[in-house]
Amino acid sequence: MSSFGETLKNSWLLAVGDSFExxxxxxxxxxxxxxxxxxTTNSAGSGGASSVLNRNRNRNRNRNRNRNRNRNRNRxxxxxxxxSYEYGDILLPWREIERLHxxxxxxxxxxxxxxxxxxxxxxxxxxxxxKQTLLPLIENRGRQDEILxxxxxxxxxxxxxxxxxxxxGYDNTTALFLMVARLAEEVGMRYKERFNVPxxxxxxxxxxxxxPVPAHASWPxxxxxxxxxxxxxxxxxxxxxxxxxxxxxSARRIAENREWAGIHxxxxxxxGHDLARMLxxxxxxxxxxxxxxxxxEWL
Amino acid sequence: xxxxxxxEGNRGNGQYEGYHALWHLFSxxxxxxxxxxxxxxxxxxxxxxxxxGRRTRVALIDVSVAPKHPNLEGAIAWDLAADFFSNRLGTxxxxxxxxxxxxxLLDAAEAIGNxxxxxxxxxxxxxxxxxxxxxxxxxxxxxxRIFPATSAAFSGHGTAMAGLIGxxxxxxxxxxxxxxxxxxxxxxxxxxxxxxxxxxGLPYIGIDPTCEIVPISTSFDPDPEQFLAAMLYAHIxxxxxxxxARDFPDPWRSPxxxxxxxxxxxxxxxxELLRKNHPVKYSEEEAALWDALHDLVxxxxxxxxxxxxxxxxxxxxxxxxxxxxxxKNGIILVGAHTSLGKRAGYSTTGSADxxxxxYAPSGDSERLDSEIIRLDRxxxxxxxxxxxxxxxxxxxxxxxxxxxxxxxxxxxxxxxxPFPEILPEDEMxxxxxxxxxxxxxxxxxxxxAAGMLALAMSTGKIARGDGITAKKKxxxxxxxxxxxxxxxxxxxxxx
Numbered sequence: 001m002s003s004f005g006e007t008l009k010n011s012w013l014l015a016v017g018d019s020f021e022x023x024x025x026x027x028x029x030x031x032x033x034x035x036x037x038x039x040t041t042n043s044a045g046s047g048g049a050s051s052v053l054n055r056n057r058n059r060n061r062n063r064n065r066n067r068n069r070n071r072n073r074n075r076x077x078x079x080x081x082x083x084s085y086e087y088g089d090i091l092l093p094w095r096e097i098e099r100l101h102x103x104x105x106x107x108x109x110x111x112x113x114x115x116x117x118x119x120x121x122x123x124x125x126x127x128x129x130x131k132q133t134l135l136p137l138i139e140n141r142g143r144q145d146e147i148l149x150x151x152x153x154x155x156x157x158x159x160x161x162x163x164x165x166x167x168x169g170y171d172n173t174t175a176l177f178l179m180v181a182r183l184a185e186e187v188g189m190r191y192k193e194r195f196n197v198p199x200x201x202x203x204x205x206x207x208x209x210x211x212p213v214p215a216h217a218s219w220p221x222x223x224x225x226x227x228x229x230x231x232x233x234x235x236x237x238x239x240x241x242x243x244x245x246x247x248x249x250s251a252r253r254i255a256e257n258r259e260w261a262g263i264h265x266x267x268x269x270x271x272g273h274d275l276a277r278m279l280x281x282x283x284x285x286x287x288x289x290x291x292x293x294x295x296x297e298w299l
Numbered sequence: 300x301x302x303x304x305x306x307e308g309n310r311g312n313g314q315y316e317g318y319h320a321l322w323h324l325f326s327x328x329x330x331x332x333x334x335x336x337x338x339x340x341x342x343x344x345x346x347x348x349x350x351x352g353r354r355t356r357v358a359l360i361d362v363s364v365a366p367k368h369p370n371l372e373g374a375i376a377w378d379l380a381a382d383f384f385s386n387r388l389g390t391x392x393x394x395x396x397x398x399x400x401x402x403x404l405l406d407a408a409e410a411i412g413n414x415x416x417x418x419x420x421x422x423x424x425x426x427x428x429x430x431x432x433x434x435x436x437x438x439x440x441x442x443x444r445i446f447p448a449t450s451a452a453f454s455g456h457g458t459a460m461a462g463l464i465g466x467x468x469x470x471x472x473x474x475x476x477x478x479x480x481x482x483x484x485x486x487x488x489x490x491x492x493x494x495x496x497x498x499x500g501l502p503y504i505g506i507d508p509t510c511e512i513v514p515i516s517t518s519f520d521p522d523p524e525q526f527l528a529a530m531l532y533a534h535i536x537x538x539x540x541x542x543x544a545r546d547f548p549d550p551w552r553s554p555x556x557x558x559x560x561x562x563x564x565x566x567x568x569x570x571e572l573l574r575k576n577h578p579v580k581y582s583e584e585e586a587a588l589w590d591a592l593h594d595l596v597x598x599x600x601x602x603x604x605x606x607x608x609x610x611x612x613x614x615x616x617x618x619x620x621x622x623x624x625x626x627k628n629g630i631i632l633v634g635a636h637t638s639l640g641k642r643a644g645y646s647t648t649g650s651a652d653x654x655x656x657x658y659a660p661s662g663d664s665e666r667l668d669s670e671i672i673r674l675d676r677x678x679x680x681x682x683x684x685x686x687x688x689x690x691x692x693x694x695x696x697x698x699x700x701x702x703x704x705x706x707x708x709x710x711x712x713x714x715x716x717p718f719p720e721i722l723p724e725d726e727m728x729x730x731x732x733x734x735x736x737x738x739x740x741x742x743x744x745x746x747x748a749a750g751m752l753a754l755a756m757s758t759g760k761i762a763r764g765d766g767i768t769a770k771k772k773x774x775x776x777x778x779x780x781x782x783x784x785x786x787x788x789x790x791x792x793x794x
Contacts, residue, residue: 003345004336004338004341004467004468004504004508005335005336005337005338005341006470007468007469007470007471007500007501007502008321008336008468008502008504009334009335009336010471010498010499010500010502011471011498011499011500011502012319012320012502013319013320013321013501013502013503013703013735014317014318014319014320015317015318015319015320015700015701015703015735015737016317017315017317018714018737019714019732020320020703020714020731020732020734020735021317021732022496022499022502022731025334105441105442106441106444106446108442109442109443110443110445111443111444111445228520231520232384232448232518232520235518235519235520236362236448236450236453236518237453239362239453239456239519240456242611244519245519245521245548248519248520248521249521249578249579250578252578252579252580253578253579256579256580266580277384277385277387277518277520278385278386278445280384280385280448280518281384281385281445281446281447281448281449281450282446284448284450284452284453285450288450288452291452291453292452292710292711295453295711296715299713
């Protein structure tokens with residue numbers, strides 16, 4: 001007999017409701033079905049109904065039944081520029097900011113390399129110039145609207161791919177996204193200042209930007225860093241979500257819209273993405289509790 | 300009594316039957332006898348291991364796996380585990396500072412794939428030895444280092460996959476399920492509470508408890524390079540089989556419908572639509588990487604069989620790269636059947652050109668459409684009077700059984716715990732319930748099929764190094780796949 005059978009025959013692990021029970025092996029009548037031994041218990045579990053969309057997504061045909069549709073997200077409260085989260089949906093996440101700084105050694109000098117040379121950057125403005133000529137075309141009206149909407153932090157680009165844009169009951173998920181954006185911004189500002197790369201329109205004044213040029217440096221793009229950080233963090237929270245690849249594409253679109261607006265080089269977008277990827281291990285530690293709270297909304 | 304009482308009998312009562320966590324082992328015909336839990340397959344695998352010393356090596360390309368799960372102790376080859384989430388060339392969550400195994404494997408690995416794959420392979424080969432040493436250094440340097448994104452809290456899927464494949468039971472004398480420690484009453488003596496768990500071990504087992512699993516974690520960024528790197532890493536560590544219960548989201552090669560064009564490619568009309576709708580830039584570099592991956596996956600499967608989940612869409616749209624399965628490669632497409640032997644409600648079906656290779660046990664899902672009617676009549680959400688009687692008559696085949704696997708201990712994972720983090724430390728009652736979870740989907744079926752293939756290799760039933768033969772043997776017969784009845788089903792005796 002193998003060494004494994006001994007433990008297995010001495011006690012049984014039973015799935016009961018949403019949980020598990022260890023017990024002595026069944027001695028009474030057991031029924032053999034196709035699926036092996038099934039025991040009758042009286043536990044009032046709700047196991048069959050509880051599931052994650054991940055494990056099989058159709059299971060939850062009715063999972064949103066009790067959530068408020070048309071949630072009132074009170075967007076009007078988010079005002080001003082990119083530092084205004086504390087006036088909006090969440091309080092300033094001071095605990096998380098504190099923890100981020102306790103772990104400063106892990107993110108202050110990530111190997112993002114050096115920014116491209118000024119001539120390379122100047123060469124990249126050619127592509128931006130081309131976008132500048134395309135943006136006014138009628139088929140790019142949608143993109144214009146996106147650029148204006150995304151000038152301030154706005155979550156629809158992240159919530160829509162996940163199917164929760166207009167659903168209540170995901171407050172911890174949206175709060176998580178706001179926290180990620182807040183922390184990533186703080187990290188990004190440090191890298192921006194270190195390299196102090198001029199904006200495309202400073203390098204090439206004939207580039208006429210679609211929106212005002214932000215006051216801080218260009219490389220890396222904070223829109224890319226924040227958007228991709230949201231995607232990378234959510235990819236840890238709920239990797240089973242079938243919309244995750246689309247969340248990443250939406251994040252990329254938000255970042256690329258800044259190129260279309262003429263205020264970021266493609267190199268900024270790439271660096272923002274790469275930095276977000278390297279930063280994810282830090283954020284999953286800093287934000288662990290909020291990430292678990294967000295995950296619980298989906299299970 | 301003046302009380303409003305809803306009529307009985309028209310809604311589900313929520314009274315699910317409990318069931319044995321290892322029911323799937325019986326479906327698979329692995330356990331010879333219910334009372335003794337003997338399996339001649341495990342006997343054989345143990346004997347063969349004692350002789351050869353070589354464990355079947357399973358590459359698990361998934362999210363990370365939680366460390367310190369008691370049932371996974373010995374099952375995970377942590378010295379080889381790698382993460383590609385954060386570091387493009389890979390880093391190591393738990394390298395062995397004194398081990399030489401990784402260095403030897405890296406040394407011996409030969410380039411594979413097309414030019415692009417070979418270039419990435421060369422970069423990995425140059426970098427990984429130093430990365431291994433850096434990650435193993437104590438304390439690890441922090442500056443200019445990328446840490447792995449593998450924290451236990453977000454390792455639910457990987458942990459469940461690993462458990463189904465290769466968990467080990469923990470004997471009663473190895474686990475201390477002591478009673479709850481109780482604070483003394485004011486002025487009283489310390490009370491002692493008998494543990495109802497005394498004498499129990501942790502009786503959970505994976506399908507091949509002699510194999511070793513190498514977690515290779517990635518993110519869900521549709522970045523082809525990380526998938527290419529993860530595949531190359533499975534090659535570097537000389538995996539005997541590869542588990543891929545996910546898709547590689549190639550924008551042009553992930554089909555929208557089951558209508559496939561030439562050679563399994565996406566139908567040309569579909570492709571045009573996809574290209575028109577792509578919302579972001581698609582660079583030549585990206586295209587070259589996707590091409591390299593497209594070339595590499597089937598190529599690798601010829602020597603290292605790759606088990607792919609058919610998908611949880613419930614339709615006929617297979618996941619990429621599972622769609623690449625053919626007689627000429629070792630890509631195995633796994634669908635899910637329920638404890639009642641039916642195809643699971645969500646399990647994606649195939650076609651004559653691209654059949655599901657085989658069906659393995661998993662959970663079920665509800666459906667009500669022109670193809671399948673399956674309703675969970677026990678669910679408290681179920682209201683009989685909202686359905687047509689004809690539909691209800693057809694709805695009897697729903698199975699409430701999920702497969703059970705290992706879960707992240709404590710509050711995280713699929714199955715929570717009132718205790719934030721519970722590990723079996725001194726004087727602490729391990730919340731063993733949080734060690735397990737219900738798991739389902741074609742992911743679970745894929746993990747089960749991978750465990751069966753690993754066990755077949757561990758017992759010598761299936762030889763290593765030949766994906767095409769492995770696929771044929773694992774399938775067991777040559778009759779065409781029957782999606783309606785979920786045939787062929789994976790059964791030990793027919794391998």
